[in-house]
Amino acid sequence: MKYIKQLPPANPQRETLLREEGWIGLREPDTPGKILLFSFPLMGVSALITGAWLLFLQPSLLQGLALEDGFALSFTLGPGTLLPLLGMGAFFALHELLHGAAIPRRSGKSRTYWGITPLGLFVATEEILTKARYLLISLLPFLLLSILLPLLLTFTQLLNPYLAFLILLNAMGSCADLLGVLLILFQVPRGALLQNVGPKTFYKVQP
Numbered sequence: 001m002k003y004i005k006q007l008p009p010a011n012p013q014r015e016t017l018l019r020e021e022g023w024i025g026l027r028e029p030d031t032p033g034k035i036l037l038f039s040f041p042l043m044g045v046s047a048l049i050t051g052a053w054l055l056f057l058q059p060s061l062l063q064g065l066a067l068e069d070g071f072a073l074s075f076t077l078g079p080g081t082l083l084p085l086l087g088m089g090a091f092f093a094l095h096e097l098l099h100g101a102a103i104p105r106r107s108g109k110s111r112t113y114w115g116i117t118p119l120g121l122f123v124a125t126e127e128i129l130t131k132a133r134y135l136l137i138s139l140l141p142f143l144l145l146s147i148l149l150p151l152l153l154t155f156t157q158l159l160n161p162y163l164a165f166l167i168l169l170n171a172m173g174s175c176a177d178l179l180g181v182l183l184i185l186f187q188v189p190r191g192a193l194l195q196n197v198g199p200k201t202f203y204k205v206q207p
Helices: 012-020 032-057 059-065 079-101 131-157 161-173 175-187
Strands: 114-116 118-126 193-197 199-202
Touching: 012 193, 012 199, 032 059, 032 079, 032 131, 032 161, 032 175, 032 199, 079 118, 079 161, 131 161, 131 175, 131 193, 161 175, 175 199
Parallel strands: none
Antiparallel strands: 114 118, 193 199
Protein backbone atom coordinates (compact mmCIF):
# COMPACT_ATOMS: atom_id res chain seq x y z
CA MET A 1 0.00 0.00 0.00
CA LYS A 2 1.13 3.53 -0.73
CA TYR A 3 0.79 6.40 1.73
CA ILE A 4 -1.24 9.44 0.60
CA LYS A 5 -2.21 12.55 2.54
CA GLN A 6 -5.90 12.53 1.60
CA LEU A 7 -8.53 10.29 0.08
CA PRO A 8 -8.08 9.79 -3.69
CA PRO A 9 -9.78 12.73 -5.45
CA ALA A 10 -12.13 12.63 -8.42
CA ASN A 11 -10.42 12.11 -11.78
CA PRO A 12 -12.72 13.21 -14.65
CA GLN A 13 -10.18 12.25 -17.34
CA ARG A 14 -9.85 8.73 -15.95
CA GLU A 15 -13.63 8.43 -15.62
CA THR A 16 -14.10 9.44 -19.27
CA LEU A 17 -11.55 6.86 -20.39
CA LEU A 18 -13.27 4.10 -18.42
CA ARG A 19 -16.66 4.97 -19.93
CA GLU A 20 -15.13 4.80 -23.40
CA GLU A 21 -13.88 1.31 -22.52
CA GLY A 22 -17.37 0.15 -21.53
CA TRP A 23 -17.32 0.77 -17.78
CA ILE A 24 -20.60 1.91 -16.23
CA GLY A 25 -20.85 4.28 -13.28
CA LEU A 26 -22.61 2.90 -10.22
CA ARG A 27 -25.68 4.88 -9.17
CA GLU A 28 -24.51 5.94 -5.71
CA PRO A 29 -24.55 8.99 -3.40
CA ASP A 30 -21.96 11.46 -4.66
CA THR A 31 -21.27 13.51 -1.52
CA PRO A 32 -20.38 12.58 2.10
CA GLY A 33 -23.64 14.15 3.25
CA LYS A 34 -25.73 11.99 0.92
CA ILE A 35 -23.77 8.88 1.91
CA LEU A 36 -24.52 9.60 5.57
CA LEU A 37 -28.18 10.25 4.81
CA PHE A 38 -28.72 7.04 2.86
CA SER A 39 -26.62 4.88 5.20
CA PHE A 40 -28.21 6.21 8.41
CA PRO A 41 -31.05 3.62 8.42
CA LEU A 42 -28.46 0.87 7.98
CA MET A 43 -26.69 2.20 11.08
CA GLY A 44 -29.78 1.34 13.09
CA VAL A 45 -30.15 -2.06 11.44
CA SER A 46 -26.51 -3.03 12.03
CA ALA A 47 -26.65 -1.79 15.63
CA LEU A 48 -29.84 -3.80 16.22
CA ILE A 49 -28.33 -6.97 14.74
CA THR A 50 -25.09 -6.67 16.70
CA GLY A 51 -26.82 -5.59 19.91
CA ALA A 52 -29.14 -8.59 19.76
CA TRP A 53 -26.17 -10.86 19.02
CA LEU A 54 -24.23 -9.48 22.02
CA LEU A 55 -27.16 -9.96 24.37
CA PHE A 56 -27.77 -13.46 23.04
CA LEU A 57 -24.15 -14.36 23.76
CA GLN A 58 -24.00 -12.61 27.13
CA PRO A 59 -27.39 -11.52 28.58
CA SER A 60 -25.63 -10.08 31.65
CA LEU A 61 -24.58 -7.08 29.53
CA LEU A 62 -28.16 -5.85 29.88
CA GLN A 63 -27.95 -5.70 33.67
CA GLY A 64 -25.77 -2.63 33.59
CA LEU A 65 -28.53 -0.74 31.77
CA ALA A 66 -31.27 -1.63 34.25
CA LEU A 67 -31.92 1.37 36.51
CA GLU A 68 -34.80 1.71 38.95
CA ASP A 69 -35.28 5.42 38.31
CA GLY A 70 -34.84 5.41 34.55
CA PHE A 71 -31.82 5.76 32.35
CA ALA A 72 -28.93 8.09 33.12
CA LEU A 73 -25.72 8.71 31.25
CA SER A 74 -22.69 10.62 32.46
CA PHE A 75 -19.32 11.27 30.85
CA THR A 76 -16.29 12.71 32.56
CA LEU A 77 -13.10 13.83 30.85
CA GLY A 78 -9.90 13.15 32.71
CA PRO A 79 -6.61 11.21 32.63
CA GLY A 80 -8.55 7.97 33.01
CA THR A 81 -10.42 8.51 29.75
CA LEU A 82 -7.27 8.55 27.60
CA LEU A 83 -6.85 4.77 27.45
CA PRO A 84 -10.50 4.07 26.45
CA LEU A 85 -10.27 6.76 23.74
CA LEU A 86 -7.05 5.23 22.43
CA GLY A 87 -8.82 1.88 22.40
CA MET A 88 -11.58 3.36 20.26
CA GLY A 89 -9.04 4.80 17.84
CA ALA A 90 -7.22 1.47 17.63
CA PHE A 91 -10.49 -0.37 16.98
CA PHE A 92 -11.43 1.99 14.16
CA ALA A 93 -7.93 1.63 12.70
CA LEU A 94 -8.30 -2.15 12.83
CA HIS A 95 -11.57 -1.79 10.89
CA GLU A 96 -9.74 -0.05 8.05
CA LEU A 97 -6.78 -2.43 8.14
CA LEU A 98 -9.16 -5.35 7.68
CA HIS A 99 -10.47 -3.66 4.53
CA GLY A 100 -6.88 -3.42 3.33
CA ALA A 101 -6.05 -7.01 4.22
CA ALA A 102 -8.77 -8.26 1.86
CA ILE A 103 -7.52 -6.25 -1.12
CA PRO A 104 -5.51 -8.48 -3.48
CA ARG A 105 -1.88 -7.61 -4.06
CA ARG A 106 -1.21 -7.03 -7.74
CA SER A 107 2.18 -7.08 -9.43
CA GLY A 108 3.49 -3.79 -10.71
CA LYS A 109 2.42 -0.35 -9.53
CA SER A 110 0.31 -0.40 -6.37
CA ARG A 111 -3.11 1.24 -6.61
CA THR A 112 -4.04 0.69 -2.97
CA TYR A 113 -3.53 3.58 -0.58
CA TRP A 114 -3.64 4.39 3.10
CA GLY A 115 -3.50 7.63 5.03
CA ILE A 116 -4.69 9.52 8.08
CA THR A 117 -7.28 12.30 8.17
CA PRO A 118 -8.78 14.16 11.16
CA LEU A 119 -11.42 11.41 11.20
CA GLY A 120 -8.80 8.66 11.48
CA LEU A 121 -7.08 6.04 9.34
CA PHE A 122 -8.42 5.22 5.88
CA VAL A 123 -7.68 2.59 3.23
CA ALA A 124 -8.70 3.02 -0.41
CA THR A 125 -8.02 1.10 -3.59
CA GLU A 126 -8.36 1.63 -7.32
CA GLU A 127 -7.51 -1.98 -8.17
CA ILE A 128 -9.81 -3.88 -10.55
CA LEU A 129 -11.79 -6.31 -8.40
CA THR A 130 -14.29 -9.08 -8.93
CA LYS A 131 -17.77 -8.56 -7.50
CA ALA A 132 -17.19 -11.27 -4.90
CA ARG A 133 -13.89 -9.72 -3.79
CA TYR A 134 -15.43 -6.24 -3.59
CA LEU A 135 -18.21 -7.56 -1.36
CA LEU A 136 -15.69 -9.37 0.84
CA ILE A 137 -13.61 -6.21 1.27
CA SER A 138 -16.72 -4.24 2.23
CA LEU A 139 -18.14 -6.79 4.68
CA LEU A 140 -14.99 -8.15 6.34
CA PRO A 141 -14.67 -5.63 9.23
CA PHE A 142 -18.35 -5.99 10.15
CA LEU A 143 -18.30 -9.78 10.00
CA LEU A 144 -15.04 -10.20 11.92
CA LEU A 145 -15.33 -7.44 14.52
CA SER A 146 -19.08 -7.32 15.16
CA ILE A 147 -20.11 -10.96 14.57
CA LEU A 148 -17.15 -13.31 15.00
CA LEU A 149 -15.18 -11.38 17.66
CA PRO A 150 -18.05 -11.33 20.21
CA LEU A 151 -18.38 -15.10 19.80
CA LEU A 152 -14.66 -15.63 20.46
CA LEU A 153 -14.68 -13.24 23.42
CA THR A 154 -17.65 -15.06 24.91
CA PHE A 155 -15.93 -18.44 24.65
CA THR A 156 -12.79 -17.02 26.28
CA GLN A 157 -14.86 -15.13 28.91
CA LEU A 158 -13.25 -11.83 27.91
CA LEU A 159 -16.35 -10.03 26.67
CA ASN A 160 -17.03 -7.01 28.88
CA PRO A 161 -19.18 -3.86 28.56
CA TYR A 162 -16.33 -1.76 27.14
CA LEU A 163 -15.50 -4.27 24.40
CA ALA A 164 -19.20 -4.70 23.70
CA PHE A 165 -19.40 -0.92 23.27
CA LEU A 166 -16.52 -0.97 20.75
CA ILE A 167 -18.10 -3.87 18.89
CA LEU A 168 -21.39 -1.99 18.69
CA LEU A 169 -19.62 1.17 17.47
CA ASN A 170 -17.94 -0.87 14.75
CA ALA A 171 -21.31 -2.17 13.62
CA MET A 172 -22.70 1.36 13.44
CA GLY A 173 -19.59 2.60 11.65
CA SER A 174 -20.04 -0.14 9.04
CA CYS A 175 -23.24 1.46 7.75
CA ALA A 176 -21.56 3.06 4.72
CA ASP A 177 -19.93 -0.29 3.88
CA LEU A 178 -23.33 -1.98 4.07
CA LEU A 179 -24.85 0.68 1.83
CA GLY A 180 -22.16 -0.04 -0.75
CA VAL A 181 -22.89 -3.75 -0.51
CA LEU A 182 -26.60 -3.19 -1.21
CA LEU A 183 -25.87 -0.91 -4.16
CA ILE A 184 -23.56 -3.52 -5.69
CA LEU A 185 -25.95 -6.43 -5.07
CA PHE A 186 -28.83 -4.62 -6.79
CA GLN A 187 -26.93 -2.96 -9.65
CA VAL A 188 -23.90 -5.03 -10.60
CA PRO A 189 -24.44 -8.26 -12.60
CA ARG A 190 -22.83 -11.51 -11.56
CA GLY A 191 -19.32 -11.92 -12.91
CA ALA A 192 -18.75 -8.18 -13.42
CA LEU A 193 -15.56 -6.36 -12.49
CA LEU A 194 -15.48 -3.24 -10.32
CA GLN A 195 -13.06 -0.36 -10.01
CA ASN A 196 -13.01 2.82 -7.95
CA VAL A 197 -11.80 6.10 -9.38
CA GLY A 198 -11.54 8.46 -6.45
CA PRO A 199 -14.93 8.46 -4.72
CA LYS A 200 -16.77 6.93 -7.70
CA THR A 201 -17.36 3.26 -8.46
CA PHE A 202 -17.52 1.72 -11.94
CA TYR A 203 -18.38 -1.78 -13.12
CA LYS A 204 -17.94 -3.68 -16.36
CA VAL A 205 -19.55 -6.88 -17.52
CA GLN A 206 -16.94 -9.34 -18.77
CA PRO A 207 -17.48 -10.71 -22.30
